[in-house]
Amino acid sequence: MNALADQPALTRSVEDYLKAIYRLSPEGRPASTSEIANLLELSAPSVSGMVKRLSELGLLEHVPYKGVQLTEAGRLAALRMVRRHRLIEAYLVQFLGYSWDTVHPEAERLEHAVSDTLVERMAAALGHPAADPHGDPIPEADGSIREPASIPLSDLPVGETAAIVRVNESEPERLRYLASLGLTPGAVVTLCDRQPFGGPVTVDAGGERHVLGHPLADVVLCGTAHHG
Amino acid sequence: MNALADQPALTRSVEDYLKAIYRLSPEGRPASTSEIANLLELSAPSVSGMVKRLSELGLLEHVPYKGVQLTEAGRLAALRMVRRHRLIEAYLVQFLGYSWDTVHPEAERLEHAVSDTLVERMAAALGHPAADPHGDPIPEADGSIREPASIPLSDLPVGETAAIVRVNESEPERLRYLASLGLTPGAVVTLCDRQPFGGPVTVDAGGERHVLGHPLADVVLCGTAHHG
């Protein structure tokens, strides 16, 4: 058990690469060098070089000119970082006064420094939450993760009521704006109107009506617990 | 104000060197290359090279073959790390179930990763403590630090009663032993007997009598609030 703990020590860089590749390959689809370079804000040759080392370490498989895929070891190492990151975010918000729009950079640094012990103590202090402040699901210590089914607010049928389960956004500005509208995980909203051709969406949240641009409505994910 | 915050970004290595040199030069006495190498468990040539870089960065002054001394900038950077370390230790013990003998390595890693914001939030959550769990004084955010006067338990006059203010020990084993005897900061003890020539010391702590070897009694520091 606890497949995410006590793994060989990896450098911060390696941890970041693995996390990035994990993010870029949701269901095993290979990630390209340039996608990784783009996400990590590094040059493509740097990624190429690191990819070679990581494949020699057995953390990923690389088909030259095609892309990379995490091995099981790589996926577990990545999930370990994701678990850390999300638990740290939850802890900082719950206990140290961080808000969901400022917590990311702090977690980004801490995730490389905390011990497995500390992570599990934070998890316990939080009561082993299932998701972080953005609604992103927290992988279990054994490496399992369950992504709740959801649909973007922009796809919710008009007239339908649903709970927000997740907000897929990282820009602080947008997060603050969404929070100011009450559009945070747990909030119950009703879709009142949708304009065609990617037009805005009108939503009722806590008795107030708001008009949201389509791109913004797209990152607000609603639960699909259909009537029961 | 807040001289300890918002300083130029230093690497983990540099931060560790500065902290080590600070520890080795209590009142400005120069620290030698080998002392630093010893404390950081590095080779002397490694230290020599780093010292050159640090002096070029203006963080210390180096008289070749004589020793190094922190500049004001270096002292502030070191104090910043000390503040972080001690606040983190206090926080982990108070809120996350760490004990004083296990908290050091965790703090050692976190001190390089936390932001100034997080440190200050932890300080606030703790109520701005003056000392960490070992009684080591926590530098203020402005860089000031006050070391309370104290004498080793081994030097306490026989018959005298005093409060333990600090325990200058880092080995977990010894810390656990001292804690098991109730010899932790805040405890009030009376020196019952001392054998000559560096012999053991008998101390009353919370109604129980314990015999302590001289080296151990030496790291237990007692307050010198003489009858008043």
Add this chain to the structure above:
DNA sequence: CTCGATATTTAGGCAGGCCTAAATCCGAGT
């Protein structure tokens, strides 16, 4: 004052991780 032990520095090397410039591959369009 000189010698030798010890501390320190210099010289040279290596790994991690990043970069730019140059070579190479791939695949789309004709």
Add this chain to the structure above:
DNA sequence: ACTCGGATTTAGGCCTGCCTAAATATCGAG
């Protein structure tokens, strides 16, 4: 089938930060 542009990899370089081996400075003892 060929070619051209974009993606990718290779080549080569730099900085940090560590190492060992060798040179050099210092200091105490005789």
